[in-house]
Amino acid sequence: MIYLAAAVVLLGVLCLLNLLLTLGILRRMREQAAPAGGHPGPLFALGPGSSLGEFTAVTTDDEPVSHVTLTGVVGFFSADCEACHDLLPRFVEHARKLGRENVLAVFGGDDEASIQTLTPVARVVVADLGGGAVARAFQNTWTPTLYLIGDDHKVIATGSRMEELPLSNRYDRVAGKGQR
Incomplete structure (x- = not known):
């Protein structure tokens, strides 16, 4: 029974470590993809070939x-x-x-x-x-x-x-x- 409890605790710690690493990777990817000002949205709503709106x-x-x-x-x-x-x-x-x-x-x-x-x-x-x-x-x-x-x-x-x-x-x- 003690081995089962130790295995469950070890598995829980590994899952938590995996979650923290994944969140760190996602944060790094967002920082690298964001422009200098840190804007989180799409860089350009209008891309090549798009028509301008009226103004x-x-x-x-x-x-x-x-x-x-x-x-x-x-x-x-x-x-x-x-x-x-x-x-x-x-x-x-x-x-x-x-x-x-x-x-x-x-x-x-x-x-x-x-x-x-x-x-x-x-x-x-x-x-x-x-x-x-x-x-x-x-x-x-x-x-x-x-x-x-x-x-x-x-x-x-x-x-x-x-x-x-x-x-x-x-x-x-x-x-x-x-x-x-």
Whole structure:
């Protein structure tokens, strides 16, 4: 009888150890899959080939922008996002190459310095990222998020770093090099 009790206790301890190891592995997998900001949801609600939702907005320069007129790179930034501030110089560099008409920056929060940095190289919409018209059209809930939008107004690519977007062909086309 004592051997049976010892076996049950040993089995219980092994099961508990197995459960703890499994939970540790799951936590590690979640940490590695989450973006820098730790957002637990899906990274991009709209993937390549997706159509944009309908929206209209006005930029900081009182220019209208809508789902019908939007092509190029769209970046979502937030004032309280460290990763956004790290991405901003690269975004501005690429925006200069693409031209202001091919870049839209959606900025949530009050960071006048970042908005002033973006305004010369991109059309800027200041909005509440969770409830703004542009964010709803993209189903975007976290930052930084980048989208490359084609001439057909569909998503070509998504990313959270500039290197994740295939921009070299777009540079050539904007500069007139890629035309036949």
